[in-house]
Amino acid sequence: MTFANMLNITSNAALSVLIWIVLFLLALYFARRPFHKVIMSFSKIIRNALRLTAASVLSAEKRLVLRNREVLMAAGLENSERIVEREFDRISAAVTRDLDGYPNVHRQLSELIVKLDEDYNNSADVPPSLPNWMPIIESIAKIEHSGDSMVANMLAEINRSLTEQNKKAIEDYRNSTAARHGILNKMMPFWRKVERSLDGIANSITNIKKRAKTVDRCMNDYEKIRAGSDKAACALSTSALTQFAIAGLVLLIAIGGAVINFNLIALPMSEMVGGASYIGPFKTSDVAGLVIILVELTMGLFLMESLRITRLFPIIGAMDDKLRHRMIIITFTLLAILAGVESALAFMRDRIAHDMEVLRQTLAGAEQMGMTPSIIPTVGQMVLGFILPFALAFVAIPLEMFVTSSRTVLGAGAAWLLRMLAFLLRLLGNIGFYAGRFIVNVYDLAIFPAIWLEGIILASKGKKMALAEGEIPEEDSKLAEEAVDSYEETIQIKEHQE
Amino acid sequence: MKKLFALAVVICLLIAGCTDTKSRSTGVYMLLDTSGTYAVELKKAQKILNYLLGVLAPGDTLAVARIDTGSFSEKDIIAKVTFDERPSVANNQKRAFMQQVETFVTTVKGSPYTDISGGILQAIEYLNEAESGKKYILIFSDLKEELAKGYKRDIPFQLPDYNVIALNVTKLRGDNIDPKEYLARLEDWRGKVEKGGGDWGMINDLERLDNIFAN
Numbered sequence: 103m104t105f106a107n108m109l110n111i112t113s114n115a116a117l118s119v120l121i122w123i124v125l126f127l128l129a130l131y132f133a134r135r136p137f138h139k140v141i142m143s144f145s146k147i148i149r150n151a152l153r154l155t156a157a158s159v160l161s162a163e164k165r166l167v168l169r170n171r172e173v174l175m176a177a178g179l180e181n182s183e184r185i186v187e188r189e190f191d192r193i194s195a196a197v198t199r200d201l202d203g204y205p206n207v208h209r210q211l212s213e214l215i216v217k218l219d220e221d222y223n224n225s226a227d228v229p230p231s232l233p234n235w236m237p238i239i240e241s242i243a244k245i246e247h248s249g250d251s252m253v254a255n256m257l258a259e260i261n262r263s264l265t266e267q268n269k270k271a272i273e274d275y276r277n278s279t280a281a282r283h284g285i286l287n288k289m290m291p292f293w294r295k296v297e298r299s300l301d302g303i304a305n306s307i308t309n310i311k312k313r314a315k316t317v318d319r320c321m322n323d324y325e326k327i328r329a330g331s332d333k334a335a336c337a338l339s340t341s342a343l344t345q346f347a348i349a350g351l352v353l354l355i356a357i358g359g360a361v362i363n364f365n366l367i368a369l370p371m372s373e374m375v376g377g378a379s380y381i382g383p384f385k386t387s388d389v390a391g392l393v394i395i396l397v398e399l400t401m402g403l404f405l406m407e408s409l410r411i412t413r414l415f416p417i418i419g420a421m422d423d424k425l426r427h428r429m430i431i432i433t434f435t436l437l438a439i440l441a442g443v444e445s446a447l448a449f450m451r452d453r454i455a456h457d458m459e460v461l462r463q464t465l466a467g468a469e470q471m472g473m474t475p476s477i478i479p480t481v482g483q484m485v486l487g488f489i490l491p492f493a494l495a496f497v498a499i500p501l502e503m504f505v506t507s508s509r510t511v512l513g514a515g516a517a518w519l520l521r522m523l524a525f526l527l528r529l530l531g532n533i534g535f536y537a538g539r540f541i542v543n544v545y546d547l548a549i550f551p552a553i554w555l556e557g558i559i560l561a562s563k564g565k566k567m568a569l570a571e572g573e574i575p576e577e578d579s580k581l582a583e584e585a586v587d588s589y590e591e592t593i594q595i596k597e598h599q600e
Numbered sequence: 601m602k603k604l605f606a607l608a609v610v611i612c613l614l615i616a617g618c619t620d621t622k623s624r625s626t627g628v629y630m631l632l633d634t635s636g637t638y639a640v641e642l643k644k645a646q647k648i649l650n651y652l653l654g655v656l657a658p659g660d661t662l663a664v665a666r667i668d669t670g671s672f673s674e675k676d677i678i679a680k681v682t683f684d685e686r687p688s689v690a691n692n693q694k695r696a697f698m699q700q701v702e703t704f705v706t707t708v709k710g711s712p713y714t715d716i717s718g719g720i721l722q723a724i725e726y727l728n729e730a731e732s733g734k735k736y737i738l739i740f741s742d743l744k745e746e747l748a749k750g751y752k753r754d755i756p757f758q759l760p761d762y763n764v765i766a767l768n769v770t771k772l773r774g775d776n777i778d779p780k781e782y783l784a785r786l787e788d789w790r791g792k793v794e795k796g797g798g799d800w801g802m803i804n805d806l807e808r809l810d811n812i813f814a815n
Contacts, residue, residue: 369687376685378659380624454687461691465650465698 145538152531402495627732759798
C-alpha cells in the first residue's frame with residue numbers, strides 16, 4: 103500500500119490521516135506493556151552485565167593492589183637487608199681494623215707505662231746528703247782555741263773543708279733536681295702518646311656506637327616492613343615514585359650522551375665497515391656504531407655488577423671474590439680498549455669531516471683557505487670519545503633504580519586503570535538502565551491521548567487508577583532502586599582497596 | 601661441538617636473512633649535449649656535476665657522456681665511477697672525476713648532430729649493468745634531436761624505475777617565434793619516457809637542483 107492509497111481510505115484526506123493516527127495510537131497503546139517489558143528487561147541486561155564486569159574488574163584490581171603491596175614490601179625488605187648488611191660489613195671492617203691493631207696498641211701502652219713508671223721512680227730519688235761525719239767536724243770546728251797557731255790552723259782547715267763540703271752538697275742537690283726535672287720533661291711525649299692511643303680507641307668505640315645506632319634504625323625499618331604496616335608501605339611507595347622519576351631523568355640524560363657518542367662514531371665506522379651496505383633499513387655502519395655503544399653499556403653494567411654497586415645479575419654478585427676481581431679487571435680493560443677505539447674513531451671522524459669540507463669547497467669553486475685547521479676540536483672530540491664510554495658505564499646505577507621502581511609504578515598505574523575501567527563500566531550500566539526508562543517515558547508521551555482517555559474511562563467507572571507515571575510495574579521500580587549502587591557496597595569495595 | 605656448529609650456522613643464516621639485498625645506491629647518468637651552439641652551455645653542466653659529486657654517497661654510481669652524432673657508444677662516456685664504500689676513498693674518486701670533467705669541458709668540440717635517443721639507450725644499458733637501486737638519467741640539452749642520415753632510433757625505451765630529467769632546456773630561436781614547437785618537443789620526450797615506464801621531469805632553474813632527487 104502506497105502513501106497515496108493510505109490517504110484515500112475515505113474521500114477526505116484529513117479524515118483519512120486522522121483515522122490512521124487513531125489506529126496507530128491504538129496499536130501503540132495495546133503494545134505498551136510488552137514494549138515496556140522489553141525495554142526494561144533489555145536495560146536491566148545491560149546494567150547487570152556491566153555491573154558484573156565492573157565487579158570482576160574491581161576484583162582483579164584488588165588482587166593487583168595486593169600483589170603490588172607484596173612486591174613493594176619484598177623490594178623494601180631486600181633494600182633494608184642490603185643496608186643492614188652493608189652496615190654490618192662496615193662494623194666488621196672497623197672492628198677487624200681496630201682489633202687487629204689493638205695488641206700493638208696494648209703493647210705500646212704497656213711499654214709506655216713501664217717507661218713512665220721508671221721515670222717516675224727516677225724522678226723520686228733522694229738528693230745526696232752530707233756525709234755522716236759532717237756534724238762531728240762541725241762540732242770540732244766550733245771548738246774555741248786559745249791562740250795556739252797549730253790548733254787555729256787545724257780548725258781553720260776544718261772550717262774551710264766544711265764550707266767546701268757544704269757548697270758541694272748544695273751543688274749536688276741542684277744537679278740532682280735538674281736531672282729529675284729533665285726526666286720529668288722527657289715523660290711528656292710518652293704521656294702524649296698514651297693520650298693519642300687512648301683517643302684512637304675512644305674514636306673507634308664511638309664509631310662503632312654510631313654504626314650500631316644506624317643498624318638499630320635500619321632494623322626498626324626492617325621490622326616495620328616485615329610487619330607490613332601501612333606507614334611502611336606508604337613510605338616505600340613514595341620512595342619508589344621518587345626513584346622512578348629521578349632514574350628516568352638520569353636515563354634521559356644518558357640517552358642524550360649515547361646519541362652524542364653515536365654521532366661521534368657513526369661516520370668513521372663507515373670507513374671501517376663501508377657506507378653503502380644495509381642491515382634491514384639501517385646502514386651497517388650505523389648498526390656497528392650502535393653495537394659498540396651497546397657493548398660499552400654492557401661492559402659498564404658488568405663492571406658495576408662486579409663491583410657489587412648494582413644487583414641486576416645476582417649470579418655475578420654471588421661469585422667468589424677472586425673470580426669477581428678477575429671480572430672487574432677484564433670488564434674494565436675491555437671498557438678502556440673500547441674507549442680507546444672510540445677516541446681513535448673520533449679522530450678519524452674529524453679527519454673525514456675536514457676532507458669532506460675541503461671537497462665541498464672545491465666543488466663549490468671556493469678558493470681554498472691556507473689556514474690549517476685548529477687542533478682543539480680534534481682533541482676535544484678525542485677526549486669526549488674516551489670519556490663517554492666510562493660515563494655511560496654508570497648508567498647501570500639509574501637503570502637498576504628504574505627497573506626496580508618501574509614495577510611499583512607500573513603496578514600502581516595498572517591498578518588505577520582498572521579502577522577507572524570499573525567506574526566506566528558501572529557508569530555505562532547505569533546510563534543504559536536510565537536510557538531504558540527514558541525510552542519508556544518517551545513512548546508514553548507519544549501515546550498520551552490514549553493514556554489520557556484510558557484515565558477518563560477508568561475514572562468514570564469509579565476505579566482507582568494510577569497515574570501513567572506510576573504504572574511502571576513494581577519490579578521495575580525495584581529495578582530502578584537497584585540501579586543506584588549501594589553506599590555500603592561501595593564502602594566495602596573501597597575498604598578492600600585500601 | 602656439533603650443537604655449537606649448528607648454532608653458529610643458525611646465527612649466520614639469521615644475520616644473512618636480516619641483510620637487505622635490495623640495492624639502495626643511486627645511479628646517475630648525465631648526457632651532455634655538445635652540438636652546435638649548446639656547447640657553450642657546458643660550464644653550467646660542470647656546476648651540475650659538481651653538485652652531483654657533492655650529494656652522491658659512497659656506493660653510488662655516476663657517469664657522464666656526450667651527445668654527438670652517434671651517442672649509442674661507450675666511447676662517448678667521458679667519465680664514469682662507482683664510488684668506494686669508504687668515504688675517504690670516495691672523496692678522492694670525486695676529485696679525480698671532477699678533474700676529468702674539467703679537462704673535457706675545456707677541450708670539447710661541437711658535434712654537427714644530436715643523437716639524444718642513442719645517449720638514452722646507452723644510459724639505460726650502463727645503469728642496468730650498475731644495478732643501482734634508484735636510476736636517474738639527466739639530459740643536459742635543448743632536446744632538439746638531429747640524427748645523421750642513416751641513423752635509426754625508432755626503438756622504444758625500456759625505462760621502468762627510471763627518472764629522466766631534462767636540465768637547462770634552452771629555447772631555440774624558432775621556439776621564441778612559436779612556443780608550440782618548444783612545448784611539442786617537451787611533450788614528445790615526455791611521451792617517449794612515460795611510454796617506456798619512466799618518470800619525466802624538467803629543471804631549468806639551476807638553483808633548484810635539489811629537486812633532482814626529490815622523487
